[in-house]
Amino acid sequence: MDFDFPLRKIIHVDMDAFYASVEQHDNPELKGKPIAVGGGSKRGVVSAASYEARKFGVRSAMAGYIAKRNCPDLVFVKPRFDRYKEVSNSIRNIFFEYTDLVEPLSLDEAYLDVTENKKGNPSATLIAQEIRQKIFDSTGLTASAGISINKFIAKVASDYNKPNGQKTVNPEAVISFLEELDIRKFYGVGKVTAEKMYKLGIFTGKDLKKKSLEFLEETFGKSGKYYYYVVRGIHNSPVKPHRVPKSVGAERTFSENLSSEIFMLDKLENIAAELERRLQKSNISGKTITLKIKYSDFTLQTRSKTLPYFIGQKDLILETAKELLYQSPLQNSVRLLGISLANLNAEKKEEKSQEETISVQLQFDF
Template identity: 55%
Template sequence: MSRSVPQDPPAPDNDGLPEEAGGLRKIIHVDMDAFFASVEQRDNPHLRGKPVAVGGSSGRGVVAAASYEARRFGVRSAMPSVTAKRLCPDLVFVKSRFDAYREASRQIRAVFEHHTPLVEPLSLDEAYLDVTEDRLGIGSATRIAELIRQEIPAKTRLTASAGVSYNKFLAKLASDQNKPDGLCVIRPGEGADFVATLPIRRFHGVGPKAEEKMKRLGIETGADLAARDIAFLRTHFGSFADYLFRAARGIDLRPVRPHRIRKSVGGERTFSQDIGGAGALRDTLEDIIDIVWERIERAEARGRTVTLKLKYNDFSIITRAKSIPQRPHSSKGGEWIEDKARFARLARELLEEALPLPLPIRLMGLTLSNLDRGKADEPPRDEAQLSLL
């Protein structure tokens, strides 16, 4: 496996990341390598070295995760299983085992918290850590990241990649740079130059549609984006412009938030062609149910409200919601949507009540909200990443 680890600076407290000068902090982003699939390969020796997909293999199944052996064939998460099988005929499908993933995640979280109390989990398999002041007094964020990457395989027999920088945006970009099992450091003064070299698709939140639009405007790299002023970006990208302007310069002022409250879990899909037929709409809904429920399980969330979002081809949007009534002081089940069958039933009811649609749609989404606060103390993935395709 590729491995690129920059050398630590001579002094343990001098890795180029200041204690908080100018608002800069020492941030690590840790991302497990093909987490679900790697757990399956760890626990089943017969799967090691083979292309593995976690998810359903049926006609309506969706890939929840893919091993690196499968990714070489173009298999990706959120891909329909039939497409994945066509790309990789030898692909081995295994059913998800969230109990195993959660147990591994708990072990990994303990490693993080050994070094800092400021841990912001994004999901079971990735998190931000603020180590500006670390528990062990090591001082070097680079050294802490390397220690974490040694401790995780020692305790879980799984590998992780890490990015180290002075803000969350750059740390996350860095963790993707040398995957799998890699480490990348972006020091103060290097952020803008690092971002300038990246294809625009590497910017979190820039999906295929936004990428196409940017290319039509002559924006293909971070440098191209940085060359546009804020007025130009607001004209073409509206409220997204401020994020793009800062990102192109490597600026991100968000703190690591260890106790953010999740408000919802969901996802949406934008279609390459508009969909209007009832049969196609129902089939699409089943795909979205599969993918969103995987996210719900990954987040260990349960809620009371399911919302269906539809965007018509004239760009108008409607939402429809159904809620499970709360039963105060009830010890019986039923007050939470905590199984896939119930979530799917409510989603299907919402679609059926909306049919027939007055116009074809270009986007469909599902969300579970009104969450149990006791199970919702982990933040969702960055909002920009919620699009399925």
């Protein structure tokens, strides 16, 4: 099949229930048991759940007491982020044995461009198998992988045969794969967007493909263009070894709910100070400030403002955050506050936009 856009050999590696799996590996007594990394108290939140716990509906970001209610035998384990980072670094070193084009998304997942690789192996499928085996041999942990012509399809594919599996979407299978794909499986389509698409009669990629670019842009804004191109297999974003952050933020969960804005001002100052430190560390600033408010009933609200100039100083951040706080009345008592800065001066334009295409015809051994 001919494609009018660059073809690459991309692998998306995603560790299986990473935090929970590390805990089960380090403490054999936890193997086979439903565990949650996080707090089980009334204020606690689940950071990660083992597959045994997921069978009971336990998920990350779930309140600890709800998780315990769903799974009475749930074992809570305190997070050990230094340990997770240590394991993540050893996994990343395995990636670098094959390619320097590694783009980490988090501690437990990354993109690899193996179009040209250090092993001289023409098969991305075989490379993914080798990498997963090496990860298991060196860490005792399992990983899943997706392999295809671009980052979008590779990421979707990595979720297909979880845990401890992989899926390759060959160039000639891309279109049929995307057309048959449930719209909820499209990376970037969240629960709210999926419900909106359902109401419009969009249930699969094939349904989405029938919609014009104008319709999608009018209905979904900037995301409409993204949906239009990815459903056609077009996603030209290269693997970036040094990912430019889209935003930088800091947040705090409180031991007791706060019921008045007055009680939140000191908290916001501390959060703004932490955000300033993170910005200075990366030597970046931004224009768009977002205040994140999580209420006692776990509903989430965000309020944003874009300034005409870049800022990175605590005082200016705090001033805008206070303005956003008083923008409208609180809906309930508050359990978490966060401030983030986006529209950063470190952001760079893509080397090629999705509309810029070049004609190539490659026979890939996937």
